[in-house]
Amino acid sequence: MSHVVVVGGGFAGVWAAAAAARVRGESDLRITLIAPGKDLVLRPRLYEPEPERATVALKRILEPVGVEHVRAAVQDIDVDGRVVIADGRPVEYDRLVLAAGSRLVRPDIPGAERLFDVDTLEGAQRLRGHLRGRDGYTAVVVGAGFAGLEIATELAGRGRVVLVEKADEIAPDLGLGPRPVIEVALDRLGIERRLGTSVAEVTEGGALLAGGSPIPADAVVWTAGLEASPLTSRIPGDRDRLGRLKVDTRLRAHPHVFAAGDVAAARADDGHWTVQSCQHAVPMGKTAGHNAAADLLGVQLIDFAPAPYVTDVDLGAAGGVYTRGWDRLVALSGAEGKWVKRWLMDKIHPPVDDAATILAHAGVVTTPIPF
Ligand SMILES: Cc1cc2nc3c(=O)[nH]c(=O)nc-3n(C[C@H](O)[C@H](O)[C@H](O)COP(=O)(O)OP(=O)(O)OC[C@H]3O[C@@H](n4cnc5c(N)ncnc54)[C@H](O)[C@@H]3O)c2cc1C
Known part of the structure; x- marks a missing residue:
């Protein structure tokens, strides 16, 4: 056999x-x-x-x-x-x-063991448990790519969020297309940005940026790489x-x-x-x-x-941004972009329990997105 x-x-x-x-x-x-x-x-x-x-x-x-x-x-x-x-x-x-x-590639910096992440279920649950009941918290999110933007905009609802990105612009891998929409969303949510720098140390009280400036914080979330x-x-x-x-x-x-x-x-x-x-x-x-x-x-x-x-990035209370093609041209933003994101997140749930449905889905390799 x-x-x-x-x-x-x-x-x-x-x-x-x-x-x-x-x-x-x-x-x-x-x-x-x-x-x-x-x-x-x-x-x-x-x-x-x-x-x-x-x-x-x-x-x-x-x-x-x-x-x-x-x-x-x-x-x-x-x-x-x-x-x-x-x-x-x-x-x-x-x-x-x-x-x-x-x-996730974890950085080799002092205090790295204090970092939170949203890479694994255990990591995401630990972060939520830590912030539960602490409305008005400060969270430092390191990395302004897909994952960093989504957790930063999500956390912005109930606290202060500082987004740290080593590139000189946010969403460096997403390119020019969606960046203006994302910038407007971050402004609207009051998310502070520290660009062209990174976190050099995680302390009990927050993060130290390369160059030494401290950001007092309840949690430092690493999303980069x-x-x-x-x-x-x-x-x-x-x-x-x-x-x-x-x-x-x-x-x-x-x-x-x-x-x-x-x-x-x-x-x-x-x-x-x-x-x-x-x-x-x-x-x-x-x-x-x-x-x-x-x-x-x-x-x-x-x-x-x-x-x-x-691509589709969830921008929390500021909606979402949906792009088409490798140049990532913005097709939908705001509430419409968010609606498509929700649709996509529902679609990634595989069918369960029924063999015929699971096997039928397994046979459909190319599923174009209808938006
Ligand atoms: C925060 C976050 C947000 C994301 N957002 C999006 C998004 O919006 N859209 C999108 O398309 N993608 C997104 N991604 C990426 C997407 O989640 C991954 O590309 C996808 O999960 C890859 O699937 P995979 O099956 O290759 O690997 P994984 O999902 O990493 O699964 C790997 C599996 O292998 C198992 N495994 C690992 N090591 C071993 C071992 N040694 N022996 C046996 N089993 C092992 C693990 O337990 C797991 O079951 C995101 C990822 C993160 C972390």
């Missing part, structure tokens, strides 16, 4: 397992997903006030489609022996889908500056290994590289899972073909 092993229970891993199950049909292909947690964590929703709502039980997706879940963390991958080591035990595979995601899972280093081949494996159009990283989601860099639409986002992790997972099973069963493999790139 052939065995597909998926490492990771995020968007990419879950959809890889479901897509492999769809290709399996009546064959005896065995599919195992290895991930330590019991839930799929919807990381894009962790900035919301109740982060514990941003989870879906993995068994409600995997059990109906006949995927075994091994609750363990993978420490090593031997591509020659086709075996992964999960909590010290070997698990052999015929095809592997690596979908172990990404993690994601890196791919270190498991990518176990697969021979090229990696990019984020540690992502460069994969081909079928998301193959090595003869028996496919990679999807935040661990992989693939060509998306218009020749751009994929970005670490669920809008790419979902179709990458579906493509990699299909191809891993298809490779074993003699079924036609498919090329990765994501929908055209869009």
